[in-house]
Amino acid sequence: MLMASGAQAQNSAQSNDKQAAQTSVDEQTAEEIIVTGSRIRGVAPIGSNLVSVGQETIEKTAPVNLSQLVNTVPSISTAGSISQAENAFSYYSPQIHSLAGSSSNTTLVIVDGLRLPGGGQQFNQTDPNIIPVSAIQRVEVLADGASTAYGSDAVAGVVNYITRRTFDGFEMNVQTGFGKSYRNTAASFIWGKTWGTGGVYIAGALSEQNILFNRDRPFTSLGDYRAFGGSNNLSFTCPNATITVQQQAGAPNSGIANQVFLGPNATTSVANIGANAPCNNSVYSVMVPGQGRGNVMVKVVNDFSDKLTMQFMVNYNRQRTHSPGAPGGISGLAYGNGATGGSTNRFP
Template identity: 35%
Template structure:
């Protein structure tokens, strides 16, 4: 009986030793170092800059934000002497740039004494109101002060065309970001960073009882680490009254379309 008992104890010790060896082997296999990568394949991996462009509203996919862009070369090709003429080359700008009154109405007096050329994207109604047809005008992404004291419409001709580096027009509306005054769209003028030299532009037009003079100039100096430039624009257009024509017709200020009946010139 003593011999059989000793054999049983020896078998139990052998089994315990086998179980203890198995976890050690498993841990040694898990801690084995990964195989070395090919050096030639690692050398082929190059790092490139990643530019991320985001929107002002997080989580919103960019949709319906078509932007019309005019570069400085395209602006020069138009031959425009004023900023209004630059905008008139954009088909989505609906009004006809014929000097809309700057006040809140077309009544004679102070309201109609300061005509401005208001841009009107998509020919929305209300170009003769204080909102300027819900088209927001920005300069370098900043709002511009209105042309008068009774309304918020902006006269684009206060910006000399030589200063403009690029024109951006968003025609799908920007009220979600800028408010109700951008319901029709947003026009942003981007100015030049630097200019070196002198640039002059002028235009003269003549017609029956009508003369038009437009001129603009810019001069600047760039010395590498800094610079400055000065720009100036001037325009003058004679007024044409109904008495100067044989036939006159009333015009809708919003669309530029003649309305009503033809009228003979008063005697």
């Protein structure tokens, strides 16, 4: 009986344990789950396509500006060619992936996590070259969609330029290149002073390149490329004016006695066909625009406590672009019936 009584007590204990476990499972199932979304960027997930260009790479490549620096990153499809990057009206900022039908508006360019104002007269693109390259510590390229955290202009990814926190000492770099009728010179510097809780530094850059026309090179100065399998780009619209003479059928052309207008009963000496076009307007085209840029940045950082840090940064940039267009051709109209004498349209 003692054994039977012990068995009954054991069965009772097991039954109580099962009921307690079932009650615990029911309580866990009934717990409420809350999912919260945030636009604040946190730690990048493991396996994200984050490409970083550090100080060592910057020193090896010795870029003149930030566009040349990011062009070393495979994820960047373009940061603007020389002619594009120095366009007076707009700037072609770095673009990730080169998405079909998209522009560089799909790639967000920031400095220390802060957005930059647009560059050029149209202010339609971000120009990172306003920051001196000597002030850059590293560049982080997130070649993945980040529109959740940054908005629709980060569909393709984000290019984040990280500036130096502090710098102690002085550093200067100068480089120049030249060719026939062309020269390019660039210089950058940084000076800084640090103390126990922070530091201050000033960085700047200066670059200058002269304009290069197509006429400065033998091949690009040609207007007729048919001998090389190309097309004939000569034109009848000449910078020194192309005047078209019109008259009634059968009426003599009285015109004005000069080399542009035809005299009575005169005919053209050159047939008005493309092969006989007299003007080579390609000599006025610009191959590389003239460009001058100067910028300076000052940064002050100080840690007042573990929870309070002051950071002050100011940047100034000035850019000049020289890219003249070809002189415009003039198309006028001479009219007259041969009896009253010809006159010219006053271009009303």
